[in-house]
Amino acid sequence: MLQDIDLVIEAGSFVALLGPSGCGKSTLLRFVSGLDSPASGSIALAPGPEEERVSAPPKLAFVFQDAQLLPWRTVVDNVALPLELQGVSRAEARRRAHGPLAEVELSDVHERFPDQLSGGMRMRVSIARALVTEPSVLLLDEPFAALDELTRQRLDERLRKLWQTRRMTVIFVTHALAEAAFLAERALVMSRRPGRIVLDHPLQLPEERTMDLRTNVEFVAQTALLYRALQQHGALDDAPRQASRS
Amino acid sequence: MKPLPWRSLTETALPPALTFVVAIALWEGAVRALAVPKFLVPPPSDVLFAGWTERASLASALLTTARGAGLGFLLSCSLGTSVGLLFSLSRWLERGLYPYALFLQTVPIVAVAPLLVLWFGPGLRAVAVSAFIVSVFPVIANTLAGLRSVDPRLSDLFRLYGAKLGDTVLKLRLPTAIPSMMTGFKVASGLSVIGAIVGEFVAGFAEGNAGLGITVLSSYRQLKTDLLFAAVLLASLLGLSLFALVSSLSTLLLRRLRAPG
Numbered sequence: 120m121l122q123d124i125d126l127v128i129e130a131g132s133f134v135a136l137l138g139p140s141g142c143g144k145s146t147l148l149r150f151v152s153g154l155d156s157p158a159s160g161s162i163a164l165a166p167g168p169e170e171e172r173v174s175a176p177p178k179l180a181f182v183f184q185d186a187q188l189l190p191w192r193t194v195v196d197n198v199a200l201p202l203e204l205q206g207v208s209r210a211e212a213r214r215r216a217h218g219p220l221a222e223v224e225l226s227d228v229h230e231r232f233p234d235q236l237s238g239g240m241r242m243r244v245s246i247a248r249a250l251v252t253e254p255s256v257l258l259l260d261e262p263f264a265a266l267d268e269l270t271r272q273r274l275d276e277r278l279r280k281l282w283q284t285r286r287m288t289v290i291f292v293t294h295a296l297a298e299a300a301f302l303a304e305r306a307l308v309m310s311r312r313p314g315r316i317v318l319d320h321p322l323q324l325p326e327e328r329t330m331d332l333r334t335n336v337e338f339v340a341q342t343a344l345l346y347r348a349l350q351q352h353g354a355l356d357d358a359p360r361q362a363s364r365s
Numbered sequence: 366m367k368p369l370p371w372r373s374l375t376e377t378a379l380p381p382a383l384t385f386v387v388a389i390a391l392w393e394g395a396v397r398a399l400a401v402p403k404f405l406v407p408p409p410s411d412v413l414f415a416g417w418t419e420r421a422s423l424a425s426a427l428l429t430t431a432r433g434a435g436l437g438f439l440l441s442c443s444l445g446t447s448v449g450l451l452f453s454l455s456r457w458l459e460r461g462l463y464p465y466a467l468f469l470q471t472v473p474i475v476a477v478a479p480l481l482v483l484w485f486g487p488g489l490r491a492v493a494v495s496a497f498i499v500s501v502f503p504v505i506a507n508t509l510a511g512l513r514s515v516d517p518r519l520s521d522l523f524r525l526y527g528a529k530l531g532d533t534v535l536k537l538r539l540p541t542a543i544p545s546m547m548t549g550f551k552v553a554s555g556l557s558v559i560g561a562i563v564g565e566f567v568a569g570f571a572e573g574n575a576g577l578g579i580t581v582l583s584s585y586r587q588l589k590t591d592l593l594f595a596a597v598l599l600a601s602l603l604g605l606s607l608f609a610l611v612s613s614l615s616t617l618l619l620r621r622l623r624a625p626g
Contacts, residue, residue: 154521181525183518191540191622200536204526232623252526 121147121157122313130255133282133289135299137345138309144292147314148258151290152181164256180249182259186241188233188248195220195229198247205252219247222281239270246278256288263298272330275301279328296349300342301328308345310352318348407591416595423580427599429569430576433489434561434607437496441553445501446546449508453538454530459509470502474560478567487568492576495564500553504546511545512538544624547615554611558604577603 121143128134138144149155150162164179180201188197195216202212220226223243233241242262249257259278263271279302282289293299299306300322308318322341324332332338389409395401396408403411416423448466452459474495481491515538523533565578575583577600584592 152525154524179525181522183522185518187516187518187522189519189537189540190624201526203536204523204528204532234623 121150122315124160124314124316126307126316128288128290130288131286133279133302133304134291135303135306136290136292136309137294137296137299137306137349138314139311139349140294142309142311143314144309145260147309148181148260148290148292151256152179152258154181178252178254179256179258180252180254182245182249182257182262184261184264186233186238186245188241188244190233193230193232194225194236194244197233197244198251201248201252216247216251219250220244222250223247223277237270238266239274242266242274243277246281250281250285254287256290259289259291261292261294264293264295271295271298272301272333276329278302283326296342296345297333300324300338300345301332306345308348308352317352318345320344320348404588404590407594411591412594412598415589415591416598419592419595423577423595423599426575426577426580426596427603429489429574430492430558430561430565430578430600431603431607433492433564433576434496434558434603436489436493437560438500438554438557438607440493440497441501441504441557442550444497445504445549445553446508448501449505449512449546450534452505452509453512454534466502466505469498472498474499474563475566478564481564482568485568487570488574491568492561492564492578495568496557496560499560499563500556503552503556504549507545507549507552508542511542514545515541540622543622544619547611547619550611551608551615554607555604558600558607562600 124147136144136147146155150157151164153162189200192200195213198216198220199209199212202215203209207215217226217229220229223246225240225243225247228236228240233244236244245262263274266274275298278289278291289303291299291302303322306318306320306322307316308320309315310317324335324338324341392406393408393410396406407415448462452463477498478491478495481494485491485494519537519541520533523537528536561576562578562581565576566582569576569579577596580596581593581600584590584596
């Protein structure tokens with residue numbers, strides 16, 4: 120499914136992984152997370168500067184396409200879950216959940232249940248849950264794909280700010296070009312199956328990214344560049360399929 | 366929009382109540398008009414009368430059957446859930462034992478009941494075991510199906526954080542399985558009464574404590590068909606009440622868990 124992927128991602132960088140549906144970008148993300156292992160090849164996570172002192176592997180967090188909250192737990196208990204699973208006491212986990220909840224501005228609804236929240240709010244809870252373990256690597260698998268465009272743009276902005284304050288490594292899988300250009304420092308474009316990386320492009324855009332950026336000429340140019348890469352490599356759905364498929 | 370309570374009551378309770386009144390009236394009228402022999406089909410008024418005159422013995426029979434069915438039901442819930450949980454933890458165990466669990470479902474209980482008397486002695490224990498055998502399989506099957514219905518991405522999430530098996534079971538699989546388990550319990554509640562009555566047919570003669578199954582048998586032998594009808598009605602009511610009890614407990618629990626249904 121994936122072929123000849125040779126990739127180094129620097130600690131603290133924000134990488135967007137683009138590609139057509141079914142090209143294997145989610146698979147690549149699952150390999151990085153260790154949830155699945157590749158048939159051949161390896162994935163190595165080098166400890167970042169902070170972790171070197173304690174010589175532990177970097178902490179990972181994963182955000183799925185749907186918020187994937189436990190419906191029987193309140194917002195704060197959902198955010199506390201990763202800590203509980205790692206052996207932190209329930210009371211302590213709940214206490215520590217309030218920080219990330221404040222970061223996604225959901226402190227006032229912390230005792231509500233997921234079915235009392237909007238889709239965008241549920242996604243923010245999901246992000247807070249990912250942040251609660253202070254991960255050094257954050258993996259997101261098309262997290263905002265099911266949301267409406269305005270909510271998605273607001274969440275993009277929020278995620279970008281979270282990255283700027285925390286400086287964790289972020290790998291963001293998406294099929295939305297503008298979202299990739301808006302968020303990332305570096306965009307990787309994958310081809311149809313077998314998925315290969317056909318473009319590795321540093322996005323030269325200002326550090327501060329707000330709504331205004333979306334109409335900026337340079338932003339539009341960068342988005343167009345990503346679009347051409349997808350098109351050239353038969354990665355768009357209406358492009359002719361490549362003859363060689365394994 | 367939430368319907369007013371009295372309105373929902375008329376909507377849910379009135380139609381069956383009307384059906385009941387009409388059916389009873391038709392029955393009474395038909396039996397009298399056609400002069401059907403009373404030992405074949407007694408009129409409802411006779412059934413009511415027999416029920417009233419025998420109320421003391423019927424009440425004691427009802428209690429006895431309720432005890433046997435209730436005990437069997439509780440056995441089904443506890444053992445069935447445990448077996449379902451064990452099966453969900455080990456494919457090998459499931460493959461090795463599931464066919465035999467299915468055997469419990471298909472075994473002709475009437476044929477096995479004499480064995481139960483041999484093994485457990487006549488009385489409550491044999492009756493409870495009979496109720497258990499008849500009602501345990503839906504609990505096992507529904508528990509297993511519920512535990513297996515966990516969203517794979519939530520399993521991934523638990524795996525990613527290195528969740529221990531105990532945490533995965535308690536914080537993910539069991540809460541996910543509860544709606545399905547409740548369905549199993551509801552089915553089992555009705556079945557346990559059937560199992561108890563059948564058990565009593567064979568194993569119910571003991572300690573002067575005879576259940577409704579015995580009332581049915583003895584009134585049949587004496588051609589007291591009106592009493593037989595009363596006993597059958599009481600047995601059905603027992604099954605219905607047990608079902609209603611489990612059903613309302615399940616609704617409460619599911620609301621707390623915010624599960625649909």
